[in-house]
Amino acid sequence: MTLNRRHMLKLLASSTFFLSVGARASNHPATGVNLHRLAFPQGVASGDPQPDGIMLWTRAQPQGDTGSPVNLLLQLSTDKTFTETPLMEEVLQAKPETDFTVRAYVDGLSPGKHYYYRFLGAEGSASRVGRTRTAPDPDDATPVNFGFTSCQNFEQAFYGGWARMLEDDRALPEGQRLQFILHLGDFIYERCWHTRIDGSPQSRTLPPFPDGVTTDENRYAISLADYRHLYRTYLDDPHLQDARANWPFICTWDDHEFANNAFQAYSTYADKALLEPRRKQDANQAWFEYIPTVLSELKGQPAYDFIPEDVSTGDNSQRNAAAVDSLCIYRKLNWGKHVDILLTDGRSYRSPACLPTGLSKSLGLPMDTVKLVALADEGAAYNGGNPPATLPYGDGNTANAARDRAPGSMLGRQQREWLLDTLAGSTATWKLWGNAMPLIPMRLDTSSLPFLDYEDSIINIDGWAGYPHEQMILMDQVEARGISGIVSFSGDHHLHAAGTINRSASEPNTPPVAVDFTIGGIASSPVFSDIVEAARGDHGEFSRLVYREDGQELEPVWHITMLQGVLAGMTYSRSSSQALARWLGPNPANTGLQYMDTTTNGYGLARMDAKAVTVVYKALEDCTRDFETPPAIRYTARFELPAWTGDDAPELTGPIFTGEAPFPFASKEN
Numbered sequence: 001m002t003l004n005r006r007h008m009l010k011l012l013a014s015s016t017f018f019l020s021v022g023a024r025a026s027n028h029p030a031t032g033v034n035l036h037r038l039a040f041p042q043g044v045a046s047g048d049p050q051p052d053g054i055m056l057w058t059r060a061q062p063q064g065d066t067g068s069p070v071n072l073l074l075q076l077s078t079d080k081t082f083t084e085t086p087l088m089e090e091v092l093q094a095k096p097e098t099d100f101t102v103r104a105y106v107d108g109l110s111p112g113k114h115y116y117y118r119f120l121g122a123e124g125s126a127s128r129v130g131r132t133r134t135a136p137d138p139d140d141a142t143p144v145n146f147g148f149t150s151c152q153n154f155e156q157a158f159y160g161g162w163a164r165m166l167e168d169d170r171a172l173p174e175g176q177r178l179q180f181i182l183h184l185g186d187f188i189y190e191r192c193w194h195t196r197i198d199g200s201p202q203s204r205t206l207p208p209f210p211d212g213v214t215t216d217e218n219r220y221a222i223s224l225a226d227y228r229h230l231y232r233t234y235l236d237d238p239h240l241q242d243a244r245a246n247w248p249f250i251c252t253w254d255d256h257e258f259a260n261n262a263f264q265a266y267s268t269y270a271d272k273a274l275l276e277p278r279r280k281q282d283a284n285q286a287w288f289e290y291i292p293t294v295l296s297e298l299k300g301q302p303a304y305d306f307i308p309e310d311v312s313t314g315d316n317s318q319r320n321a322a323a324v325d326s327l328c329i330y331r332k333l334n335w336g337k338h339v340d341i342l343l344t345d346g347r348s349y350r351s352p353a354c355l356p357t358g359l360s361k362s363l364g365l366p367m368d369t370v371k372l373v374a375l376a377d378e379g380a381a382y383n384g385g386n387p388p389a390t391l392p393y394g395d396g397n398t399a400n401a402a403r404d405r406a407p408g409s410m411l412g413r414q415q416r417e418w419l420l421d422t423l424a425g426s427t428a429t430w431k432l433w434g435n436a437m438p439l440i441p442m443r444l445d446t447s448s449l450p451f452l453d454y455e456d457s458i459i460n461i462d463g464w465a466g467y468p469h470e471q472m473i474l475m476d477q478v479e480a481r482g483i484s485g486i487v488s489f490s491g492d493h494h495l496h497a498a499g500t501i502n503r504s505a506s507e508p509n510t511p512p513v514a515v516d517f518t519i520g521g522i523a524s525s526p527v528f529s530d531i532v533e534a535a536r537g538d539h540g541e542f543s544r545l546v547y548r549e550d551g552q553e554l555e556p557v558w559h560i561t562m563l564q565g566v567l568a569g570m571t572y573s574r575s576s577s578q579a580l581a582r583w584l585g586p587n588p589a590n591t592g593l594q595y596m597d598t599t600t601n602g603y604g605l606a607r608m609d610a611k612a613v614t615v616v617y618k619a620l621e622d623c624t625r626d627f628e629t630p631p632a633i634r635y636t637a638r639f640e641l642p643a644w645t646g647d648d649a650p651e652l653t654g655p656i657f658t659g660e661a662p663f664p665f666a667s668k669e670n
Contacts, residue, residue, distance in 0.1 A: 016296075016305060021076065021088045021108035033091050036070035037063045038121030042232060043241035046117070046132035046248040047292030048333060049180060053107035054132050054248060057292035058119045059232075060094040060102060069095045073120040074104055080116045080129060087115075099228045101289040105297055112136035112336075130245045133179060136336040143609035144335050145176065147247070150184040150254070150436075150491025151521030152240070154230075155192055155202040157623040159239040161522040161603050163630035164620060166242055178605070181247045182341075184491035184519065185254030185436045187291065188230040190283070191220040196525065197533050203624045206233055220259075220269075222279055227286035235290070251291050252329060252343045254436045254492050258283040261462050263350045265311075265323040271357040277311035277323035284327040295329065302418060303331035324348045330415050332422050339608050340428040344419060346436045349412025354379075354402065354466055363393035366542070369455040370443065370506060370589075378469045379405030410437075410467040420474065424481045429643055430608050433488040437463040439471065439516040440497050441505035443589035444545070445565045456589045463492060468505065475503045478513045482646025486514040487613055489606075494527035496520045496600060496617050498639055500592035500652050508591035511649040515641055517615050519604045520597070523623060528556055528598040544573040559596050560664050563587060578664055595637060595655045597662040613641040617655075619662065635659035 038060045045057040060072045076088040094100040102119070109115065111134050119127040136142055147165055169177050192206045194217060210225040221227050235241060258280055259267035265280035266273045288306035295303040309322040333341040354376035360368050375382055375391065379402040382388075391398045411419065423431050442465060446454040458465045478486060488501070496519060500512035520526060532554065535546035545561045547554040560578075561569030564585025572581040587593070600619040607614045617637040639654030657665060 016103040016105060017090070017092050018297075019074075019088065019090050019104055019106045021106060033071055035073060035091075035120070035122040036060075037123045038070060038072055038094075038119075038125045039063055040119060040125075040127035042235035042290075043245055044117065044119065044127050044130035045244035045292050046130060048250055048294035049133060049135040049248045049335075050107070050294060050297075050333075051111035051135045051137055052109050053105060053294070053297070054109065054115070054134055055292040055294050055297075056104045056106060056117050056130070056132070057290075058102050058127055059235075059290075060100050060119060060121065062094075062100065063125070066100075067096060069093045070100065070121075072102070074102075074117065075120065076106060076115055076117045078113070078115060080131065082116070082118065082129070092119075098289050099232075099286075103289075103292060105294065109134050112140060112142070128241075128245055132248045135334060138334055138337065140336040141338060141610060142336055143607055144339050145178050145605070145607050146180050146182055147178050148182040148184060148489050148517070148519055148604045148606060149522045150519055151186040151494055151524035152234070153186075153189045153521065153524040154234050154237070155189075155204055155206055156196070156525045157203050157521075157523035157601060158626050159237050159523055160623045160627055160631040161601060161618075161620055162239040162243045163627070164618070164633065165603055166239070166246060167630050169246075178247055179335075181243065181249045182432075182434055182489060183249050183251040184434060184489060185252055186256040186491065186521075186524065187251065187253070187287075188227075188234055189256045189524075190227070190230065190259055191218045191256070193218045197529055203626075206230070221283075222276075224282035224285060227283050228289070231286055231290040249292070250333065250341060250343070250434065251293060252345065252434050252436055253287060253347065255347055255462075257287050258347065261353070262347055263352050264348060265320045266352070268353070273352060275316055275320060277319040280323040281308065281311055281326045284323070288327055293329065294333075295327075295331065298331055301331050302328055302414075304328050330418065334428070335432075338429040338610055339432055340422075340426045340430070341432045341434060342419060342422055343434040344411060344415060344436070346410050349415055350410045350467070351406075351408045353461055354408050355461060363391065363398060365393060365457075366446070366454070367444070367457040367459075368461055369457050371455055373458050373461060373466060374468060374506075375400065376402045376405075377408040377467060379403070379407050381407045381469065407469045408467050409470050410464065411470065416470065416474070420477050420481075423478065423483050423486065428485070429610055430485045430487055430613060431483070432608070433486060435488045435490040435516075437492045438490045438497065438518040439464050439488050439501045439514070440499045440518055440593055441465065441590050442493075442497075442562060442593075443505070443587075444561065445587050445589040448565055448567050448588070460493065465505075472504045475501065475513050479503055483513075484644050484646045484648070487641065488514060488516040489604075490516055490518045491521075493518060494521045494524050494530075495596060495598040496602060496604075496619065496637070497593065497596045498615070498617075498637075498652065498654070499590075499594045500650055502591060505589075505591075508588060512592055513649070515613075515650050515652055517604060517606075517639070519617070520600055520602050520619075522601060522603050524601075526599050526601060528558065531558055531598065541570070545569040548573045548576070556597075556599050556663055558598060559662070560585075561587075562590060562596050563593060563664075565589075572664075581664070594652060595639075595665075597637075599662065600634065611643055615639045615641070615654075619659075633659060635661055637661075 535543040565587035568581035637655035
């Protein structure tokens, strides 16, 4: 999207203030200005550190009349007590049209330095003090330490993960503490389920939406007021507030910031695509208001701030494009000499899912096969541009609906080209890809089952597994251009997993070209409960691949199935012999997968320097109950990834566990 004069005027009229630390601040900046008595119920936050700047944020809630703008004072200091004269004091204004949120981009700062900030109103009203830091100088070789998280459903758990991360980090020497948080999406959940999937009550209840829709199963947001309500409620939580006040956040989004399994401005509830451009634009606006990001301030990049557009006129294509184009968030940040951070948007530009729900079942298949997904995703490009007229399943007469379809894309052509060019142009040792959805293949090697004539199958086509053509384009180009050091950090699937990524998941003998670290939800229910619920339905032998009842507990056989294969999973379910299961493995359909745990909440910690990346997964004890002390760490899983050149392949070692390792990594030998 080209920004014309009209767009620039809209940006200048937005809620973002542009401030510089220059001459010494005035002793009385608010003289003659009528400050207002305010509350700051959602705390403070900062985001997207630059070497010379940072985005600061708060929401200033008026105490009294809420229909008019209110004035507040921003103070910035290197002294957390603010006893010294602040580096900067500026009067800002919070407006009802932005829900009284304030975004202040402050430049003129020193690289690699901590700063403290707060917002003041009249009559002694004040926000909490926030702590942030700038990115290091681009030539600074100092190692970077950061945390990475995703999926923080407010109702399904308490934010014990944030509390644990804060407590542990504060106990470390300053040089080992986290410098920022990488949040990989699903910051909010637009849907609120009445119960958990097993019928048990949720941990806590989101207050009623201002508008919203209620169904027999859930409630969901439909308006700007609803999305703002979600962010306000989530940010009322003291532990999430503490995290945002303690570290700068670097964020991308996934689907639940708008609608589950969304693409472009379409929601997909009830397995039906529904164009909702007003709702998409409302979701974009609320995200922009509540997530402090540096977008328009980035020079020579595609990202730009929220720009409201008319989404009520024109045909569907025009209304869809207007909603999508209201905000652009894919961007590149830098953290010193060794790390470039590339954040992509996997929702706004993606094509629809390649297969409709229920097609596989109608064809007599137990689930979506690798070949069927490839046929549908590659469309007109399949088989060198000669796709079959009918699908080779069932009676062989089902028309190939994708025969004339353009190949699927998660990123869209423009973003994909930006990503590849930015990766190729980076001189950093590590290209940290904030990716939202896993690259790791999660397939069932059902072709290994004897006498059944099954093909290998794909578990979830909403992620990269449903867009194999574009993933192969990306990995082909990475290999062809000799790009090294690509490390994807992803979320979405509510599981911990790690592994290397081949040029093509269907070509297991090709060398890996990248690595993916997928993090489970910090609060959202682990995906194992969903898989168990599916297995307890009408799926026959499928349950043996998922769980084994051992007294009062369910052993997650699913981990054996994914790591070692379906024969290993079935064998363990019947024999409880891990030795025999390992003998039958590994799973040839999931080459590179080294670790998986679908049963836990948690977060990840990473360290990057000139020589290696170290990643530590944290698996927490029960997060579904409220707490006075943060939940304990059940185990940690550690990985080491040495730096490699374009002529070599990444070599990931791990996991090395401390604490109670998850099944099947530390169960009895038999």
